[in-house]
Amino acid sequence: xxxxLTWIVGRFAGNLDVYRQAFHDAAGEYNEAAAMARGELLxxxxxxxxxxxxxxxxxxxxxxxxxFVLVAEDSWDAPPASFRAxxxxxxACQSDPKLPLREAVAMFRxxxxxxxxxxRLTKFRAALDxxxxxxxxxxxxxxxxxxxxxxxxxxxxxx
Numbered sequence: 001x002x003x004x005l006t007w008i009v010g011r012f013a014g015n016l017d018v019y020r021q022a023f024h025d026a027a028g029e030y031n032e033a034a035a036m037a038r039g040e041l042l043x044x045x046x047x048x049x050x051x052x053x054x055x056x057x058x059x060x061x062x063x064x065x066x067x068f069v070l071v072a073e074d075s076w077d078a079p080p081a082s083f084r085a086x087x088x089x090x091x092a093c094q095s096d097p098k099l100p101l102r103e104a105v106a107m108f109r110x111x112x113x114x115x116x117x118x119x120r121l122t123k124f125r126a127a128l129d130x131x132x133x134x135x136x137x138x139x140x141x142x143x144x145x146x147x148x149x150x151x152x153x154x155x156x157x158x159x
Contacts, residue, residue, distance in 0.1 A: 003041035055085075067102060106128060
């Protein structure tokens with residue numbers, strides 16, 4: 001059976017490995033529960049650090065995806081300079097009618113202590129494009145539920 005693929009790129013900035021796994025798990029669960037029966041398949045790609053030798057591949061992944069999810073934590077581990085390039089590229093791709101990117105969203109892990117929030121990331125959040133939906137999550141369960149809802153909404157809108 002052939003499946004219609006929907007590509008989602010997740011850019012994880014910070015110490016978020018358990019969230020990255022939850023991102024992929026949510027996609028697999030959605031595929032099993034709903035997508036495959038309809039001849040669709042949600043395919044997720046994610047990355048953390050993008051080194052100089054990986055920039056072209058990361059950029060190509062953003063250009064080919066249908067949805068882009070920036071996931072960052074409010075801490076010094078995730079300075080905005082480390083993920084700003086992919087975010088800006090995703091917005092440019094979303095604005096280009098020749099490219100498949102339909103929506104870019106930003107998700108932020110809430111710090112356990114408000115004093116831990118990094119000022120640079122706070123400024124970045126304030127400067128996000130007004131059209132970019134933002135989500136906040138506290139733990140893996142909340143994050144996974146939010147991405148599962150996004151995946152389902154995106155797949156429903158693609159019909």
